[in-house]
Amino acid sequence: MVRDSIRILQAQGHKATRPRKLVLEVLGEIENPLSPYDIQGILHTRGKYLNHVTIYRILDLLCSLNLAHKMLSSGGFVKCSLDATEGCHRFMVCQHCGAIREFADKELCQEENDFAQNFGFHTEHHLSEFSGLCSRCYKK
């Protein structure tokens, strides 16, 4: 996964730098979306330092290459996660316990593509967030 991203990076003429590897490493292993400062914090606990400006720039690059994606998080912050699902990022956010679950579904994408087509809109990326109650919290 991270290796793939680095290959794509290089194939597009970008360097495989230490900061880029570190950011990809974190994104690759943490399931939840992460803000730039989240990433900085995680790396900090591992004794690695990256300037926040650098992290912003790396995330911008990854997004522009579709290797990562910005999304709406429960708190409203910009987050990024590795783009394992080619333009489809969906999240279920529990309003009660805050749990976030990411998933992808190509059928929904198709429906959305068709729908947008009616407006002459050509869709490339699908982001969505369902808020409600997770199975645990719903039972209560």
Place this chain on the structure above:
Amino acid sequence: MVRDSIRILQAQGHKATRPRKLVLEVLGEIENPLSPYDIQGILHTRGKYLNHVTIYRILDLLCSLNLAHKMLSSGGFVKCSLDATEGCHRFMVCQHCGAIREFADKELCQEENDFAQNFGFHTEHHLSEFSGLCSRCYKK
């Protein structure tokens, strides 16, 4: 629309204050999502002043009552718009010209509800953002 919101506000024991009326007024007439500072700016051009803290608090309240909603904007900021569509907020954002078009679709909601149900998730709000090319930019 705004009148309705005020009624709901009062029914829940909240006061119909001048700042709340002003924020609702703006949200009700501007079609695009607005950030707290957007709202402050619009009011400013009309000779009305509201402190940004007040606006944040009002938007929080409106969201908690489902009278408004936070969303991902093209720039990644938190925006709010009046909730005319009961838990369904969908946006098409053109990656080229930045145009934002809001819409709602109950069929998509149904599909999403069903999908989430498979995970035991009970969906209450649907947010989605399609990014791609609007009809104009796609032609070029």
Place this chain on the structure above:
DNA sequence: GGCTAAATGCAACATTATTACAATTAGCTC
């Protein structure tokens, strides 16, 4: 190992968001 464009770090700044507390006001009672 040196060269050079690309990338990072740093500093300064801009914007957005939150907190604590004092001042004001909407809605109620009389």
Place this chain on the structure above:
DNA sequence: GAGCTAATTGTAATAATGTTGCATTTAGCC
């Protein structure tokens, strides 16, 4: 309509997030 009071707003201070310009470093190349 005047007075009362809890709710709301404004103010000030601060925190968190995001951007820009420029000096320094480094990856990829010869």
